[in-house]
Every structure is written in structure tokens, then in C-alpha cells.
Amino acid sequence: LPRKPRIPKHGYHHGDLRRALLDAALAVLVEDGPHALTMREVARRVGVTQAAPYHHFADKEAILAAVAEEGFTKLYESMIEARTAAGTKPAARLRAMGAGYVRFAVQHPAHFRVMFVKIVDMTQYPSLHACADRSFTALLEATLEGQKAGLVRKGDAAELALLMWSAVHGLATLWISGAAVRPAGPVLTIESLTDAATEMLVRGLGR
Amino acid sequence: LPRKPRIPKHGYHHGDLRRALLDAALAVLVEDGPHALTMREVARRVGVTQAAPYHHFADKEAILAAVAEEGFTKLYESMIEARTAAGTKPAARLRAMGAGYVRFAVQHPAHFRVMFVKIVDMTQYPSLHACADRSFTALLEATLEGQKAGLVRKGDAAELALLMWSAVHGLATLWISGAAVRPAGPVLTIESLTDAATEMLVRGLGR
DNA sequence: ACCTGAACACCGTTCAAGT
DNA sequence: ACCTGAACACCGTTCAAGT
Numbered sequence: 001l002p003r004k005p006r007i008p009k010h011g012y013h014h015g016d017l018r019r020a021l022l023d024a025a026l027a028v029l030v031e032d033g034p035h036a037l038t039m040r041e042v043a044r045r046v047g048v049t050q051a052a053p054y055h056h057f058a059d060k061e062a063i064l065a066a067v068a069e070e071g072f073t074k075l076y077e078s079m080i081e082a083r084t085a086a087g088t089k090p091a092a093r094l095r096a097m098g099a100g101y102v103r104f105a106v107q108h109p110a111h112f113r114v115m116f117v118k119i120v121d122m123t124q125y126p127s128l129h130a131c132a133d134r135s136f137t138a139l140l141e142a143t144l145e146g147q148k149a150g151l152v153r154k155g156d157a158a159e160l161a162l163l164m165w166s167a168v169h170g171l172a173t174l175w176i177s178g179a180a181v182r183p184a185g186p187v188l189t190i191e192s193l194t195d196a197a198t199e200m201l202v203r204g205l206g207r
Numbered sequence: 208l209p210r211k212p213r214i215p216k217h218g219y220h221h222g223d224l225r226r227a228l229l230d231a232a233l234a235v236l237v238e239d240g241p242h243a244l245t246m247r248e249v250a251r252r253v254g255v256t257q258a259a260p261y262h263h264f265a266d267k268e269a270i271l272a273a274v275a276e277e278g279f280t281k282l283y284e285s286m287i288e289a290r291t292a293a294g295t296k297p298a299a300r301l302r303a304m305g306a307g308y309v310r311f312a313v314q315h316p317a318h319f320r321v322m323f324v325k326i327v328d329m330t331q332y333p334s335l336h337a338c339a340d341r342s343f344t345a346l347l348e349a350t351l352e353g354q355k356a357g358l359v360r361k362g363d364a365a366e367l368a369l370l371m372w373s374a375v376h377g378l379a380t381l382w383i384s385g386a387a388v389r390p391a392g393p394v395l396t397i398e399s400l401t402d403a404a405t406e407m408l409v410r411g412l413g414r
Numbered sequence: 415a416c417c418t419g420a421a422c423a424c425c426g427t428t429c430a431a432g433t
Numbered sequence: 434a435c436c437t438g439a440a441c442a443c444c445g446t447t448c449a450a451g452t
Contacts, residue, residue: 050425051428054426116384158395162381163404166375166377166387171373174372185363200370200412204412257418263416
């Protein structure tokens with residue numbers, strides 16, 4: 001395969017190479033998949049030498065961690081946005097957050113996969129860990145809100161929130177992996193599955 | 208790093224190189240993680256040239272698919288074993304299958320990860336697809352059994368089974384990724400979480 | 415039929431040198 | 434301060450040649 005021509009040499013003097021590298025990395029993931037993400041390809045897309053990225057990221061995993069971090073921020077926003085749109089009823093708010101989680105994964109599968117599969121050890125990246133934590137905390141808040149409203153049963157809120165997280169995370173993961181597509185029977189849509197999953201949660205975690 | 212000495216040259220004439228390659232691949236995954244799994248390392252462990260594996264597997268993904276296939280068989284066995292041990296009550300059987308799923312993942316995380324993250328497109332490997340399908344079918348059977356017993360509500364059994372799969376899959380995934388380990392609050396164990404998750408399922412999918 | 419030896423293109427990473 | 438050019442060790446894969 002012929003190598004694509006790139007940006008003219010020495011023509012790259014915008015001030016934010018780091019930003020450009022992150023955008024290019026995500027573009028590779030979206031367009032060509034995770035196996036195509038190499039440091040050299042990212043550098044190529046931006047028009048710099050293969051060594052240049054190492055002035056902004058320690059190694060390949062570090063750039064993945066940075067992409068993942070932006071993904072967690074978007075995931076958080078997706079959940080909060082859904083909650084806001086859901087109004088004031090606790091059950092609707094709880095269900096909306098779960099739906100927001102699944103919606104983010106389905107709309108941004110490449111981003112979602114980086115967040116949960118490509119990072120070996122999240123504790124190595126404190127700011128990534130903090131971003132992921134913020135999303136979980138949002139689920140925790142929703143659970144506490146549900147408990148206060150008498151919607152969700154008593155018990156360790158962290159455990160209940162983790163059950164909610166598990167259910168929507170599992171659905172999102174199976175769906176975007178294609179494993180959830182059943183050949184026989186009526187066609188399942190992610191929308192109806194999300195509805196059913198959040199309903200199951202409210203019933204299953206209820207008093 | 209010095210290269211480890213290997214089996215003496217030309218000393219490898221057992222009849223099943225394919226089997227040896229699969230065992231070595233799993234050993235690498237368990238001992239050193241997915242990033243360490245290379246064709247050359249697998250060949251090195253078995254004591255053959257780097258080209259030898261290509262007489263038994265088309266490419267690197269094919270060997271991963273074969274390892275994943277064996278994993279799905281073990282997953283299936285773990286669920287069936289748990290169901291058998293649970294006796295005859297539908298609720299107990301349903302919960303046991305979910306617990307068997309999580310138990311397999313927790314006891315064999317390397318195997319579990321190959322099954323669900325390393326395979327790009329499962330439809331490329333029909334026998335792998337069939338093995339994965341068998342596990343899902345087992346969950347489907349449990350759901351149908353639950354419906355017959357009046358335990359599980361009416362509705363598309365495939366959808367309900369997928370919700371069950373999602374919940375246990377999400378829990379297993381989050382747990383082995385380490386994301387589920389919360390710093391604050393009481394310590395969560397996978398056993399208590401599995402109990403809570405399967406209880407939530409029975410309640411949430413109940414009539 | 416199955417394996418070796420050598421090769422090719424590619425990648426992650428480093429580092430002295432340039433501006 | 435930031436990037437280049439060149440290098441090193443490594444990997445996936447192929448293929449003619451050996452037994």
C-alpha cells in the first residue's frame with residue numbers, strides 16, 4: 001500500500017501539538033480501530049516525526065489514558081444531561097442516568113472501548129482515575145436520592161450503585177461488541193433493551 | 208534482558224504442536240498479560256521457530272480465537288455445574304447460573320478477557336461463535352424455566368436472558384478490571400456483590 | 415506433512431543534534 | 434523548549450528450502 005502524503009515538512013507550528021495528537025489518536029480509533037493505533041501513525045497524521053509525540057506523552061499507554069480521560073468526561077456529561085432532561089421524579093432520574101450511560105457507549109463505541117479495555121492499570125493515571133470516579137459518584141448520588149425518596153431499598157449505597165453500574169455497563173459492552181445481536185427471534189433494539197434494563201433495575205433495587 | 212534458554216533444538220517431536228501452542232499462549236496471558244502475547248514468544252516457549260505456529264494458525268488472531276473458544280467451553284461448564292449444584296428450585300437455579308458466570312470470570316480473568324476483548328470480529332470464527340452461543344443458550348433456558356415456573360415475568364425470553372447476561376457480565380467485567388474496587392466505605396467482596404446482583408435479577412425480572 | 419532460516423515491512427522507544 | 438534523524442530491539446508474516 002502506498003503511503004499517504006502528509007502535511008508539508010516543517011509546516012506544523014500551531015501551538016498545541018498535544019491537542020492535535022489526541023484528536024488524531026481518537027480519529028484513528030474511530031476510523032480504523034484499536035489495532036491501527038500506533039504512535040507512528042498518530043505522528044504521521046499530524047505531520048510530525050515519530051519521535052515528536054514523546055515530548056508530550058511518556059509512552060503509548062499515556063496517550064490512550066488521555067483519550068480515555070476525555071471519554072470519561074463525555075460519559076459524565078451524557079449522564080448528567082439525561083438526568084436533567086428527566087425532570088424531578090427519582091425513578092425517572094435514576095433510569096435516565098442509566099440510559100445516558102448506554103447512549104454514550106453506543107454513540108461513541110471507540111471512545112468507550114478505550115476507557116474500559118485498553119487501559120491496563122488505571123491507578124497509574126490519577127487524573128484518569130478521578131474522571132472515572134466522577135461518573136461513578138454520579139450514579140452513587142442517584143442511588144442515594146432514590147433511597148431518600150423511598151424508591152430504592154436500604155443498604156450500602158455503594159453496593160447498590162455498583163449493581164446499577166454493572167447492569168448498564170454489561171448491556172453497553174455486550175451491545176457494542178456485537179455479542180448481543182441474536183440471530184433468531186424478534187429484533188432487539190438497544191433502545192428497548194435500555195428501557196427494559198432500567199426498569200429491571202428500579203424493580204430489582206426497589207423496596 | 209538476557210533471553211531465556213529454551214528447549215534444545217530439534218528436540219520437539221511430540222505429535223501435537225497445536226495443543227502445545229495453545230497452552231503456551233494461555234500461560235503467557237496468565238503470567239505476563241495480553242501485551243506480552245506475541246507469536247514469537249509462544250513459539251519460543253514451545254521451542255520452535257517463529258514460523259512454525261503459522262502451520263497451525265492463520266495468524267495471531269486465530270490463536271486468540273482458539274484460546275477464547277476453550278474459555279467459552281469452560282464458562283459453559285461453570286454455569287452448568289453451578290446450576291446442577293443448586294437443586295431444583297427455579298430461583299436458585301437461575302441465581303446459580305449467574306453466580307457461575309461471575310465465578311468463572313473471577314477465577315480465570317485472563318481467559319475471560321480474551322473471550323470478550325481481544326477478539327475483533329467473532330463472526331469470523333464460526334466454532335467460537337457456536338461456543339459463545341451455547342453459553343447464552345444456557346441462560347436462555349434458565350429464563351424459560353423461570354417463566355414456566357411463574358418466577359419470571361412474561362415477555363421475550365431472549366430479551367430477559369440478555370438482561371441477565373448483561374448484569375452478570377457487567378459485574379464480572381468491572382470487578383476484574385479493578386474499576387469496582389471502591390476506596391471508601393465498607394469493603395465490597397465479589398461474593399456479596401454476586402449475591403446482591405442475582406437477587407436483584409430475580410426481583411427485577413419477576414412478575 | 416511439517417519445520418527451519420532468512421528476509422521484509424513495520425512498530426515502540428531513545429538520544430544526540432539541530433533550531 | 435521543542436522537534437528531527439538515525440538508530441536499536443522487537444514483532445507479524447511470508448516463503449523457498451530442507452527432512
